Amino acid sequence: MTLAVLPLGLIGLAAVVAMLLAPRGPAAAPRLAAAAGLVAAALVVLVRLPAPPAPIPPLLADDGLARFGTLVACLSALAVLGFGTARREGPALIAIVALGAAALAGAVHVTSLLLGLEIASLALVGLVVLPLTPKSLEAGYKYLLPGAAGSAALLMGAGLAYAGTGRLDLAAFHGSGSMAALATALLLAGLAFKLSLVPFHLWAPDLYEGAPPATAALAGSAAKAAVVIAILRLDAIVPAQPLWHQGLALLAIASVLLGNLAALRQPSLVRVIGYSSVAHSGYIAAMLSCGIGAAPAALLFYIAAYLPALIAALLVAASLGEAATITSLRGLAWRSPLAGATLALALASLAGLPVAAGFLAKIFLVGTLVGAEAWPLLAAVVIASGLGLFVYFRYFIVLFARDGCVVLHSPPPARAVMAVCTAALLVFGLYPGPLFGWLVLATR
């Protein structure tokens, strides 16, 4: 037993305590318990950052990727706790999602990979339906069924790989021949489901619209980052199959174009963020298809820049309640300068403009594609980026309209999370040296 398992244990403990506190006691108790466990886990990871890896064979790794993923899972779950949840069971489920994501980030074995994925997905289904309204139940089904299909594809792929190689660690996918090709295809489809890449994306906009924004934020941050890390691990093994990178490139082209096109005229902010998550998954897949897996610091920076923007935008949408449409956002910057500035910065970051962190992320994206001479992908990204500017700045202008009458409900924790997200976007955008330096060291 090594210290590497301690963060997982702490998050799990927090989930159990939060669950036990849910039926009785003060209303804030489950939230505090979950928050305490997540903070402790994040601290352990931070303290152990310089420590040498102490893996737990054969299931979990303890490298930079795993630490990054665990940290992202803890921090995004903490941010989501700041949203406030509809019911007292919420905090326990949020902690379970973080647990699944952290496990997935360390997974080097088919068992831990599927376990992490399922823990996170099932807890997310619980969170989606938790408001127990017809709309949330519908969104829950829409998330559960494609998610199950994705898991089934993954499982089938793993089965085929096992049949071919007789192994269950990730190296099982390192094979050749028709069996291995089929296994890779199924694996890719399963992961594309989880990452909401076109054409496996249909659930994403519905989830963002139907689920509470907090849940959507968790699905888009902790869970997605962990899936990307799982793909990075596979990327070191699978590329023997040409299908892998070509498939990723095709999915990426479809996702960046369709994600932005579908968002063009959406009147609802959460739906725009939903389609934007499809597009950003596409950008990430584009970088992966160029073989960035060999030196993934730029990709991890992309994730670190994307998540605060996503969380901040959804948090503002949550503070507005049901009506986060393009008309109800009018004049937000004057009514509530903090929320207005947060959303404006988040939109600028998603569009990839300075001073937000998204600018550097966009440089990494374009630079990676130019460096790999992936011209069709680059053309798609350039077009998508033009569309994206329209998508995000349509909302950006509205924030400064003079005739709005926004009513905002943001309790102090939500305001604190907004401030932290804004600070993160600014610091990563203006002074990226320390973060990038650490990412380079951690992934060497």
Added chain:
Amino acid sequence: MSLIALILLPLLGGVAALFAARLGNNAERWLSVGVLGIGLVVLVAACLGGSPDPRWLAFSRTPWAPSLGVQLLFAVDGLSAAMLALSLGLGMVAVFTSWQTNENSGLFHAALLWTVAASNGVFMSFDLLVLAFFWELMVVPSFLLIALWGHGAREASAMKFLIFNAVAGLGLLGAVFWLGASAPIVTFDAFELAKLARPAGVQTWLLAGFALAFVVKLSVPPFHAWLPDAHTDAPTAGSILLAGLLLKTGAYGLFRFPAMLFPEGYLALAPVGLVLGSVGALYGAVMACGQTDAKRLVAYTSVAHMSIVLMGVSGGVHFALMGAAVEMVGHAFSASLLFFLIGAVYDRVGTRDLRDLGGLQRTAPRFAAVFALGFSAVLAMPGTANFLGEALVITGMFQVNWIYAAIVLTALVVSVVYATRLLKEVVFGEPGPKPVTQDLGSRELSIAVVLGSATLLFGLLPQLLMTPFTPAVDAVLASLEAVRR
């Protein structure tokens, strides 16, 4: 260190202006003027302070993100100093011009100062990633200025401006990242990157990426489609900053970086620049003749003048380069003056339609006098800085190919047509249905006098510009000379 202040002052000043607006008493306006004034003092002090390298008036290098190979590398020579002074000075003019803008005045002045801060960054950054950062940063506050305080279809125009410029910026971003990442040790230091040898074909492609961003900002046809709309719908201060600063960042970029980083690419693409420029000069002038909206007319004259700057920059001979640099300054003053005056007319009578205006010399003689000076500058009357710039470009074009010189001369003839038409419709003739009865006030008159006398000053004392520009021009010629041999 003091060079960083030229960016930080307006940047933080903008944040302060957001809050100062609550104090009342024009606090945000005086704050903006003060910040820009201090900026001018800092600029002069930095240039007089000397630098270890005689090539530069001021030089500063600060590590910033070593893991990314990024540093804050600022260098100022005569060209940069002139552009920085222009940026700070026109910023002040923009503040004074919009003294009556009251809606959300805090954010207005913040956007104004941020535009100045970003263009200052462009005018002196020699770390290419930092350059790209300021290049993209410039777009956002200008977008706000057009979208929030503009006229007509302002949101659509602002969006067009944003999408054109930010997408074209991707060319710069991609090329910069490729350059930095392909260096033996990752760096974005333009001086280091200039020393590395690259095959001519690669240079051409990289330069094409750079040039895409610069030419769209310069708005040379066919990349100009955003400019007439953005200029027409922007508020007066926005038009002044667009014409005086943003277009100049494109010109400055084309002047500074192609020859320095990609001399062989420059030689390969120079004919393209000359052809685009000559087509643009004629196109802009002819289009200007057909406009009825006075602001749109001036916007098309900007297209024509910036095309001439592109020709000068692509010429690769001393006179053409010097002419382009002088024209940058001359056009900044003349276009700002005209945008300011047309804005003042619009504030009084609510129209910019040439058919509704007229008889200014009868109803508002001071107005008419300054207007006439602005027209003379636009048609490059001798005595104005514009004349000097265009005459030098034409001289340079004769060394390149007489056909280009002939085209610029033709464009100049057409410019007489639109300038005299503007003069006839606005200044002379019978007062229209909406006569301008109120002459320029003292605030407006002093702005006009400053801009007008600057045009004349640099036109009559050309050595004031040509002496400081010489090192920059010589540097371009030296890098070209090295590959021509």
